[in-house]
Amino acid sequence: CIPKMVCVQTDYTKGALLAMHHLIGLGHRKIGFVGEDAADPTQVALLSGYLQALKQHHLELNPAWVAKDSQTALRQWHVQQRPTAVFVAGQYHTFAFYRQVRALHFHIPEDFAVVGFDDDTNEADLWPGLTTVAQPHSEVGRTSVSLLMREIHGDGVEEQKFLIAPTLVIRESCGYFGSERIEQDSVLQHNVRG
Numbered sequence: 524c525i526p527k528m529v530c531v532q533t534d535y536t537k538g539a540l541l542a543m544h545h546l547i548g549l550g551h552r553k554i555g556f557v558g559e560d561a562a563d564p565t566q567v568a569l570l571s572g573y574l575q576a577l578k579q580h581h582l583e584l585n586p587a588w589v590a591k592d593s594q595t596a597l598r599q600w601h602v603q604q605r606p607t608a609v610f611v612a613g614q615y616h617t618f619a620f621y622r623q624v625r626a627l628h629f630h631i632p633e634d635f636a637v638v639g640f641d642d643d644t645n646e647a648d649l650w651p652g653l654t655t656v657a658q659p660h661s662e663v664g665r666t667s668v669s670l671l672m673r674e675i676h677g678d679g680v681e682e683q684k685f686l687i688a689p690t691l692v693i694r695e696s697c698g699y700f701g702s703e704r705i706e707q708d709s710v711l712q713h714n715v716r717g
Contacts, residue, residue: 529674531667534686535565535640538656539572541691542610542638545654547580549697551608551636555588557596557620558612569612569640593620597627608636608697614643621649636697652694659687 546554556573560566570589577584588606590596593616600606611617617639624631631637631651642657666685673679 529670529683529685531663531670531685531687533658533663534688535568536572536575537686538640538658538689539569539610539612540576541689542640542656543573543576545691545693546608546610546636546638546697547576547582549608549636551606552582553585553588553604553606553608554582555590555596555600555606555609555635556612557590557593557609558616559589559591566612569610573610592616593623596620597623597629601627606635608638611637611639614639614641617641617649617653617655631696632698638691638697642692649696651696654694654697655692656689657692658689662687 543554554573554577556570558566559570573589574584576582585606587599588596590599593611596609597620609620611620617637620637621631624635629635637653639653639655640658642655666687670685
């Protein structure tokens with residue numbers, strides 16, 4: 524977001540928490556992160572959510588399980604103890620991770636449960652189907668238009684940043700064979716209780 528401007532965007536940190544709570548709720552305690560890029564605010568927010576979830580669940584951060592890209596991650600994890608699950612930050616990294624996993628003769632979800640971030644239409648074509656955090660593009664658009672209309676009519680907007688919650692779309696990449704969309708709050712409440 525640009526300072527002193529109205530900004531409407533996905534709540535990336537909550538999206539990462541949603542992904543992590545899902546993996547933790549499935550019993551995973553060794554969870555990696557692919558997509559670390561300190562220059563990208565989206566990936567910084569996703570990494571922040573990943574780290575918050577580890578802390579909330581008293582899970583140890585293994586620095587070797589945080590990587591900037593899938594090639595680096597799988598090269599490290601091939602020779603060291605590897606995580607059982609991975610949160611992959613973004614479409615590009617997700618496609619690369621799937622390719623690298625196959626090239627190294629690993630399998631999803633048997634060797635790695637995977638949750639991605641974006642729910643791009645191309646991600647639905649991956650096999651096994653990618654469990655992913657879906658960005659609320661329609662809601663971001665509706666909110667942006669509503670704020671613009673308020674501004675045009677002279678009502679002004681006090682808040683500078685509007686964060687819209689994403690949803691979790693469950694597919695086969697974590698071992699579930701079906702498809703369902705879960706709202707963020709219900710998953711967080713369900714998984715935090717246990």
